[in-house]
Amino acid sequence: MAELNVTGADTNTGYRQELKRTLGIADLLVYGMVFMVPIAPMAVYGYVSQQSYGMVPLVYLVGIIAMIFTALSYRQMSKKFPIAGSVYSYVQRGFNPHVGFVAGWMILADYLLVPALLYAFSATWLHSMAPAIPNWIWVLVFVVFNTIVTGRGIILQARTNFILLGIELIALVIFLVFAIKFVFIDGHGAGGFSMQPLFQAKHFGFGFIATATSIAVLSFLGFDGISTLAEETDRPEKTVGTATVLALVLLGIIFMLETYMGALVHPDYQNLDPNMGFFNLSKEAGGNFLYYLLLIVNVIAAGIANALAGQSAISRILYSMGRDELLPFSGFLSRVHPKYQTPLNATLLVAIVSAAVAIFVPQETITTLVNFGALSAFMLLNFSVFVYFYLKQRQYTHIFKYLVFPILGLVIVGYVWSGFDKVTFAFGLSWLVIGIIVGAVKSKGYKVVPAVLKDL
Numbered sequence: 021m022a023e024l025n026v027t028g029a030d031t032n033t034g035y036r037q038e039l040k041r042t043l044g045i046a047d048l049l050v051y052g053m054v055f056m057v058p059i060a061p062m063a064v065y066g067y068v069s070q071q072s073y074g075m076v077p078l079v080y081l082v083g084i085i086a087m088i089f090t091a092l093s094y095r096q097m098s099k100k101f102p103i104a105g106s107v108y109s110y111v112q113r114g115f116n117p118h119v120g121f122v123a124g125w126m127i128l129a130d131y132l133l134v135p136a137l138l139y140a141f142s143a144t145w146l147h148s149m150a151p152a153i154p155n156w157i158w159v160l161v162f163v164v165f166n167t168i169v170t171g172r173g174i175i176l177q178a179r180t181n182f183i184l185l186g187i188e189l190i191a192l193v194i195f196l197v198f199a200i201k202f203v204f205i206d207g208h209g210a211g212g213f214s215m216q217p218l219f220q221a222k223h224f225g226f227g228f229i230a231t232a233t234s235i236a237v238l239s240f241l242g243f244d245g246i247s248t249l250a251e252e253t254d255r256p257e258k259t260v261g262t263a264t265v266l267a268l269v270l271l272g273i274i275f276m277l278e279t280y281m282g283a284l285v286h287p288d289y290q291n292l293d294p295n296m297g298f299f300n301l302s303k304e305a306g307g308n309f310l311y312y313l314l315l316i317v318n319v320i321a322a323g324i325a326n327a328l329a330g331q332s333a334i335s336r337i338l339y340s341m342g343r344d345e346l347l348p349f350s351g352f353l354s355r356v357h358p359k360y361q362t363p364l365n366a367t368l369l370v371a372i373v374s375a376a377v378a379i380f381v382p383q384e385t386i387t388t389l390v391n392f393g394a395l396s397a398f399m400l401l402n403f404s405v406f407v408y409f410y411l412k413q414r415q416y417t418h419i420f421k422y423l424v425f426p427i428l429g430l431v432i433v434g435y436v437w438s439g440f441d442k443v444t445f446a447f448g449l450s451w452l453v454i455g456i457i458v459g460a461v462k463s464k465g466y467k468v469v470p471a472v473l474k475d476l
Contacts, residue, residue: 039104039174039251039252039356039361039362039363040173040174040175040252040361040362041251041252041253041254042174042175042178042252042254043174043178043249043252043253043254043259044253044254044259045259045262045263047178047181047253048246048249048253048259048260048263048264048267049263049266049267049270050178050181050182050185051178051181051245051246051249051263051329051332052242052243052245052246052263052264052266052267052268052271053185053267053270053271054181054184054185054188054325054326054328054329055242055243055245055246055267055326055329055330055333056240056241056242056243056267056268056271057188057242057321057322057325057326058185058188058189058192058271058274058275058278058321059188059191059192059278059314059317059318059321060239060275060321060326061076061080061239061275061278061279061282061298062278062298062299062314062318063141063298063318063322064239065279065282065292065297065298066292066293066294066295066296066297066298066300067294067295067297068235068239068279069283069289069292069297070289070290070292070294071231071235072228072231072232072235073220073223073228073289074216074217074220074283074287074289075216075217075218075219075220075223075224075228075232076217076279076280076282076283077217077218077275077276077277077279077280077283078217078218078219078232079232079235079236079279080236080239080272080275080276080279081272081276082229082232082233082236083232083233083235083236083237083239083240083272083275084236084240084268084269084272086233086236086237086240086432087236087237087240087243087268087432088265088268088269089402089425089426089428089429089432090244090398090401090402090429090432090433091243091264091265091268092265092421092425092426092429093401093402093404093405093425093426093429094110094243094244094246094247094260094261094264094401095260095261095262095264095265096261096405096409096421096422096426097110097114097247097401097404097405097408098110098247098250098256098257098260098261098264099257099258099260099261100113100114100257100408101113101114102250102251102253102256102257102260103250103251103340104248104249104250104251104252104336104337104339104340105124105248105336105337105340105341106127106244106245106247106248106250106333106336106337106340107123107124107127107244107247107397107398107400107401108120108121108123108124108127108337108340108341109124109340110123110247110401110404111123111124111397111400111401111404112124112470112473113408113473114404114405114407114408114409115400115403115404115407115408117469117470117473118459118463118466118469119400119404121341121346121455121459121462121463122400122452122455122456122459123396123397123400123401124337124340124341124346124397125451125452125455125458125459126392126393126394126396126397126400126448126451126452126455127337127393127394127396127397128334128337128338128393129389129392129393129447129448129451130241130390130391130392130393130394130397131330131333131334131337131393131394132334132370132373132374132377133377133386133389133390134326134327134330134334134390135166135327135330135331135334135370135374135378136373136374136375136376136377136378136381136386137378137383137386137387137390138322138323138326138327138330139158139159139162139163139323139327139374139375139378140155140159140378140383140386141322141323141383142158142162142319142322142323142327143155143156143158143159143162143323143378144383145315145318145319146158146319146323149315155379156379158323159375159378159379160375162323162324162327163371163374163375163378164371165324166324166327166328166331166371167331167367167368167371169328170328170331170332170335170362170367171357171360171362171364171367171368172360172362173360173361173362174249174252174361174362177328177332180328181325181328181329184320184321184324184325184328185325187317187320187321188317188320188321188325191313191314191317192274192278194306194310194313195278195281195302195305195306195310195314196277196278196281198302198305198306198310199281199282199284199285199305200281201305202285202304202305202306203281203284203285208285208304208305209284209285209286209287209304209305210283210284210285210287212284213284214283214284214287216283216287217279217280217283217284218280230435233432233435233436234435234436234439237395237432237433237436238391238436239275240268240271240272241391241394242326242329242330243264243267243268243271244264244394244398245329245330245332245333246260246263246264246267247260247264248332248333248336248337249332249336251336282298282301282302285301285302285304285305286300286301286304298314299311299314299315302314327374331367331370331371331374332367334366334370335362335363335366335367335369335370336363336366338353338363338366338369338370339353339354339356339363339366341353342354342366344470344471344472345462345470345471346459346462346463346470347458347462348458352365353365353366353369354366389443389444389447389448391440391444392437392440392444392445392447392448392451393448393451395433395436395437396437396448396452398429398433399430399433399434399437401429402426402427402429402430402433403426403430405422405425405426406422406423406426406427406430409421409422410422410423
């Protein structure tokens, strides 16, 4: 049990407990799965299939291997620093307070844009089915619903997550039933098991691994959001890291299963539509019923489930950085609702920004920019594990945990990061410069650290 000082702050973290601790490992696992979206490969299947010579399940296997090292870094840091700021807090305390601010600032770029992108995608899909209703109406519907759920308390959100995950998994099971019947009973598609989606020697090599890693790493973003709920979790030093690794592995297995069955239904990957490939092959297996079912469930998964998790994660990071007085309007952002015990002001700000970006910024632009911040923060996280445990704590006997694994995570993420195009780098570096200026102003030239770090 945490010890408190005379101000009521936890002597291990330096903060008063303001958020409501109610979540268990099952809640965190469901949150992480909802954030990564079990049916996410459906939306990009056609594109990924063409880029990987039809070996989509192998791409996701590469993704599990590539991201497991970063997940393990989250696990190590969440055990040592069980607080809500996620990578911001981990780098701040494990490496350097000012570098921690930069890590938090960079991941803000990702988390602020993710809900907007999801709202834009969902609104476009719904507009195609109901052209009379403009996109901006759908965006506002999603924003208002998610803000109410997020703002009214973590218990309501946790219950909503269970329902949303259930809807996605039921839809996935229905697809698998149709696919199994289509392939193994009716003899269509591949007509049975095939190794082609799993491994093709003539196409496998360093070039394939490099392409697969770039695709897969971006597909798994979201597992890191679990750590933002640390201060609303019972025994976060144990449950947060375990849930992070479990969510990554479970979702990876689900991704591989659904894409393998998709490949058996439609083996000729070359003629798949890059945007609608999975939905079109589902029509082959289950007709219009399955086609529209998966479309509608993908709208729910993106516009509600995934965006809800994203909005919750970013509001916690804003709250955490705000209480350290490192952002403009920190007092406003760090305020907690007295009844619901949620960072309501930060949640409302995210809602307004998300709605504005989704309505006024083109989807292509958001898509290009959305991943730069997260991968930048991941690199700093992996490096901080090495610095804190291996150099500062001198835990030289744990060579794999604190040296090999975090360095592998750093190298893998760094490789993918280096492959961004010029537009993404221009945005990312501009965002970084703004953050450096904000950090310099708030820290008086990077001379002042948050008061909580002085007290520890």
